[in-house]
Amino acid sequence: MEYFLQQLINGLSLGAIYGLIAIGYTMVYGIIGMINFAHGEVYMIGAFVSMITFLVLTMLGGIWLPAALLIALIMAMVFTCIWGWTVERLAYRPLRGSFRLAPLISAIGMSIFLQNLVQVLQGARVKPMQPLISGGFELMEHDGFTVTLSYLQIFIIILTIVLMTVFTLIINKTSLGRAQRATEQDRTMAALIGVNVDRTISTTFVMGAALAAVAGLMVTLYYGVIDFYIGFLAGMKAFTAAVLGGIGSLPGAMLGGLLIGLIEAFWSGYFTIEYKDVAVFSILVLVLVFRPTGLLGKPEIEKV
Amino acid sequence: MSVNNQKNDMLALLKDAGIAGLIAAALALPLAGFKTFDVNGTLTAEPRFHWVLVAAIVTFVGRFTISIGQRTFFSSFSKAAGSSAGSIGAFIKKNQTTLAILLLTAAIIFPFSPMANRHSLDLAVYVLIYVMLGWGLNIVVGLAGLLDLGYVAFYAVGAYSYALLATNFDLSFWICLPMAGIFAASFGVILGFPVLRLRGDYLAIVTLGFGEIIRVVLLNWYSLTGGPDGISSIPKPTFFGMAVFSRNAQDGLPPFHELMNIEYSTLNKFIFYYFLILILALVTNFFTLRIRKLPVGRAWEALREDEIACRSLGINPTNTKLTAFAIGAMFAGFAGSFFATRQGFISPESFTFIESAIILAIVVLGGMGSQVGVVIAAIVLVLGPELIRELQEFRMLAFGGAMVLIMVWRPRGLLAFREPTLKLDGQDKKGDGT
Numbered sequence: 001m002e003y004f005l006q007q008l009i010n011g012l013s014l015g016a017i018y019g020l021i022a023i024g025y026t027m028v029y030g031i032i033g034m035i036n037f038a039h040g041e042v043y044m045i046g047a048f049v050s051m052i053t054f055l056v057l058t059m060l061g062g063i064w065l066p067a068a069l070l071i072a073l074i075m076a077m078v079f080t081c082i083w084g085w086t087v088e089r090l091a092y093r094p095l096r097g098s099f100r101l102a103p104l105i106s107a108i109g110m111s112i113f114l115q116n117l118v119q120v121l122q123g124a125r126v127k128p129m130q131p132l133i134s135g136g137f138e139l140m141e142h143d144g145f146t147v148t149l150s151y152l153q154i155f156i157i158i159l160t161i162v163l164m165t166v167f168t169l170i171i172n173k174t175s176l177g178r179a180q181r182a183t184e185q186d187r188t189m190a191a192l193i194g195v196n197v198d199r200t201i202s203t204t205f206v207m208g209a210a211l212a213a214v215a216g217l218m219v220t221l222y223y224g225v226i227d228f229y230i231g232f233l234a235g236m237k238a239f240t241a242a243v244l245g246g247i248g249s250l251p252g253a254m255l256g257g258l259l260i261g262l263i264e265a266f267w268s269g270y271f272t273i274e275y276k277d278v279a280v281f282s283i284l285v286l287v288l289v290f291r292p293t294g295l296l297g298k299p300e301i302e303k304v
Numbered sequence: 305m306s307v308n309n310q311k312n313d314m315l316a317l318l319k320d321a322g323i324a325g326l327i328a329a330a331l332a333l334p335l336a337g338f339k340t341f342d343v344n345g346t347l348t349a350e351p352r353f354h355w356v357l358v359a360a361i362v363t364f365v366g367r368f369t370i371s372i373g374q375r376t377f378f379s380s381f382s383k384a385a386g387s388s389a390g391s392i393g394a395f396i397k398k399n400q401t402t403l404a405i406l407l408l409t410a411a412i413i414f415p416f417s418p419m420a421n422r423h424s425l426d427l428a429v430y431v432l433i434y435v436m437l438g439w440g441l442n443i444v445v446g447l448a449g450l451l452d453l454g455y456v457a458f459y460a461v462g463a464y465s466y467a468l469l470a471t472n473f474d475l476s477f478w479i480c481l482p483m484a485g486i487f488a489a490s491f492g493v494i495l496g497f498p499v500l501r502l503r504g505d506y507l508a509i510v511t512l513g514f515g516e517i518i519r520v521v522l523l524n525w526y527s528l529t530g531g532p533d534g535i536s537s538i539p540k541p542t543f544f545g546m547a548v549f550s551r552n553a554q555d556g557l558p559p560f561h562e563l564m565n566i567e568y569s570t571l572n573k574f575i576f577y578y579f580l581i582l583i584l585a586l587v588t589n590f591f592t593l594r595i596r597k598l599p600v601g602r603a604w605e606a607l608r609e610d611e612i613a614c615r616s617l618g619i620n621p622t623n624t625k626l627t628a629f630a631i632g633a634m635f636a637g638f639a640g641s642f643f644a645t646r647q648g649f650i651s652p653e654s655f656t657f658i659e660s661a662i663i664l665a666i667v668v669l670g671g672m673g674s675q676v677g678v679v680i681a682a683i684v685l686v687l688g689p690e691l692i693r694e695l696q697e698f699r700m701l702a703f704g705g706a707m708v709l710i711m712v713w714r715p716r717g718l719l720a721f722r723e724p725t726l727k728l729d730g731q732d733k734k735g736d737g738t
Contacts, residue, residue: 035508049334055349056338079334086331094712101451102715104508105668108453108661109707116701121336129347232657236516239509274524281513288506289498 002142007269008262013153013222015261016160020215021238022245022253023167024208030248031184031204032096037107038087040235041114042209045083046216047226048118050076051129054220065132069155076213084209087114088202111231118228126227133221156218163214164254167207171250180204184248233277237264240284246297255295259283317371325364332359403676411582415575425574427690429581429646433639434686436585438666438678440635443592445664446672447601448628449608450500451508454515455663458488458633460522460655462640467535467650468528477541481641488637489630496629501622515660522652534651540573541580541645549573577646584642588635589675595631604628658700662686665707671716 021043028036053072057063063071091110095103136150171177179200182190191197219234220226237260245256260280267279287294336355340347414420414428437459444452462484469480499510522529529535542548548557549572560576561568595601603624607614611621644650666685670677689699 045335051347052334052338052340052349055340055347059349075334079330082327082330086327091708091712095715098715101445101668101672102711104451105665106708106711108664109704109711111704112658112661112700113704113708116697116704118335120697120701122340125342127340127347128342233516236509236512240513243506243509272524275520277520278517281510281517284513285498285510288502288510292502292506 002140002145002147003269005139006145006147007265009147009149009153010269011262011265012258013156013261014265015258016156017215017218017222017257018234018238018241018260019254019257020160020163020211020218021234022241022257023250024212025235025239026242026245026247026249026253027180027204027208029242031180031201032092032103034092034103035107035239036092036205036208037104037235038091038110038114039208039212040231040233040238041111041118042080042084042087042231043212043216043219043234043238044118044226044228044231045114046076046080046209046213047220047230048122048216048228049079049213050217051127051220051226054129054132068132073214073217076217077210080209080213080216081206084205084212085202088205092205093198093201111235115228115231122228124228126225129220129224129226131221131224152221156222159214159218160254163211167211168250170207176200176203237277237280240280243284244287244294246294248298249294249296252294252296317368320371321364321368324367325360328363329356329360332356400676407676407679408586415578420571420575422571422574425571425578427687429574429577430690431682431686432578432581432585433643434663434666434682435679436581436588436639436642437636437663438670438682439585439588439592439675440632440639441663441667442672442675442678443595443604443635444628444632445667446674447592447596447608448604448625450625450629452511452629452632453508453657453660453664454511454513454518455632455636456655456657456659457511457515457518458492458636459640459643459659460518460652461488461491461633462637463644463650463655464522464529464535464640465637466641466644467538470539470645471535471537477539477641477645478544481638484641485634485637488640489634492630492633493626496626497622500625500629512657512660515655515657519652519655522655529652532651532653534649534653535644536649538644538648538650540648541576543576549576581639581642581646584638588638591631591635592675600624600627662703669707669710 021039024039024042025036028034028039050072053075054068057068057071062068087110091106092103095106133150133152133155136148136153139147139149141147171180179190179195180203182193182195183197183200187197190200215234219230238257241256241260242253243256244259245252245254260283263280263283264276268276271279333356336359337351337353338349339352340349342348415425437455441452441455444450444455465484465487466477466480469475469483470477475483495511495514499507523531525531540549542557543560543563549560559568560572566572596605603614603619604627606617607619607621607624614624615621643654647654662685666678666681669685670679670681685703689703
């Protein structure tokens with residue numbers, strides 16, 4: 001029971017990270033129907049930016065931890081957004097309206113490019129960082145096994161809830177969100193009634209990048225080890241999460257992320273840690289077989 | 305145009321380039337502006353702002369030159385370059401048979417020419433493996449229009465099935481080759497059956513996941529696959545069970561040079577590998593060319609263009625796609641077992657996602673569905689990085705960048721001239737949408 005609870009906590013924190021990345025996939029897929037293959041790399045860049053911000057802050061003489069976290073959060077979001085915007089502008093916008101596979105190939109190229117760019121700039125070795133937030137609550141103890149809920153996990157979960165609320169409000173209440181939903185439904189029609197489609201799509205990429213940056217910051221704090229290759233696997237799992245939750249649906253992406261995190265945590269807790277990725281992808285295949293629209297997705301009607 | 309107008313124009317260009325430079329600086333600041341390194345286990349950062357400055361200046365100058373150039377000569381130049389690539393495509397299309405015969409003759413003469421040495425033959429074999437994989441994937445992506453991002457998994461299945469059968473059961477290459485193909489094809493069926501009913505994008509991600517699953521399993525199933533150590537001393541193929549390529553007789557088979565009554569040369573073995581993969585690749589090509597004319601081939605191309613129409617005509621989409629998927633996987637299996645026997649050593653490292661990406665890039669850049677395009681793209685994409693091997697670090701960087709640039713410049717592939725095999729007169733469909 002205690003072990004189960006501990007894995008539940010770990011799984012939820014991991015799932016929050018996947019969910020944040022998954023939102024980027026689901027929003028982009030919803031609006032232009034394309035798998036943004038380089039999104040995992042954007043997340044990796046977010047992780048690097050936040051790590052470097054922490055290092056620079058330490059170099060300048062340490063500051064109060066919450067302030068450091070806030071600065072790192074803002075820095076990571078700002079710079080990663082610029083990266084996300086540039087990627088869209090250079091690699092995807094010229095291909096809008098081209099045939100279906102073109103942007104995908106371009107995205108794969110972009111992903112390879114960004115991975116190797118970071119490798120060239122920051123080296124191929126893993127970057128270990130001192131843990132910044134340590135300690136936590138001891139929830140219960142039984143037979144020498146303590147269930148802990150670390151401050152970091154609380155931080156991750158609260159930040160995720162806050163961001164999710166903000167983003168849901170943006171999508172549902174603001175004119176930007178309305179423009180996004182209009183573009184998603186019918187791009188031509190949206191353009192006709194005065195929505196700046198190009199800018200709306202750019203904003204979608206930027207919003208996805210901002211959330212990916214937060215995920216990158218969390219993973220830097222949570223694992224303390226990052227390298228240029230982390231984006232590939234995380235991106236793939238996040239996409240799995242987006243599909244699991246029903247692609248195009250924001251709450252679905254979060255739900256999918258949490259489920260993927262839980263599956264991963266329980267699988268590595270009770271079975272073998274080596275095959276946790278296999279478990280995740282097998283779940284993906286099963287979901288696609290039995291519920292192709294995902295858990296919260298709307299069925300798609302094909303029209304001639 | 306008045307002088308004043310021109311001056312304003314210039315200012316606008318400068319401003320535009322300035323913004324581009326600023327963005328480049330912002331992009332570079334966190335990633336290039338600081339160097340991170342370990343000091344006694346503690347990570348530290350060190351500023352190197354001159355890198356940011358260089359990035360900004362290069363972008364500024366580059367952007368300015370390009371936009372100035374676009375006003376004057378560059379637009380006509382790039383248009384000319386675009387149309388010349390297009391006309392090369394058209395030229396190739398027109399002279400396809402001649403070109404194919406030329407390429408084939410060159411390929412046959414090559415090992416006997418003075419250019420042939422161990423190194424060049426090795427490279428040629430390497431390129432031919434990718435040509436074969438490209439042709440195999442072309443069936444799936446080019447003909448059937450299914451996006452397979454995990455093609456390398458079938459290649460791995462082929463390689464490991466040959467390696468395991470040969471090392472554990474002592475079976476010869478010629479028995480294992482078809483078996484490897486069958487194994488790979490059955491994996492294709494097992495994987496394809498549940499997911500081919502779904503829309504294309506899901507297939508992409510499932511195949512991607514499958515590629516990763518195969519790699520993880522190969523890495524961790526230590527007792528069978530040797531994990532990260534891989535499988536070594538995989539037996540070499542014999543000359544169709546009649547001779548071996550060593551100086552002396554082995555396993556009761558005479559050496560090749562005695563059988564053929566020629567002088568012994570270490571090159572013989574490499575020439576044999578070369579022809580082996582050439583024949584395998586040509587079989588793939590011939591098969592594709594023929595099957596396009598059969599009902600099932602026609603159905604693949606029809607499905608690629610319009611699935612709903614096909615369903616109404618009574619074509620079973622799942623089964624039809626499944627055949628394409630399985631046949632593509634089978635050729636990857638053949639190529640994999642050749643790879644295993646040539647290398648003599650395989651490990652999961654040879655079957656990473658990047659291989660799938662390279663093969664897919666070959667198919668797409670070659671202009672999907674074009675057989676000659678695949679050959680040219682394979683030569684460019686495989687030999688190109690090989691030539692700059694000294695710049696190891698920048699190799700993949702340039703590869704990724706080139707993929708994006710080529711897609712933006714010519715989204716239909718370098719030699720795009722795909723046309724339907726059957727066409728009604730006077731009807732020309734613009735783009736194929738989604």
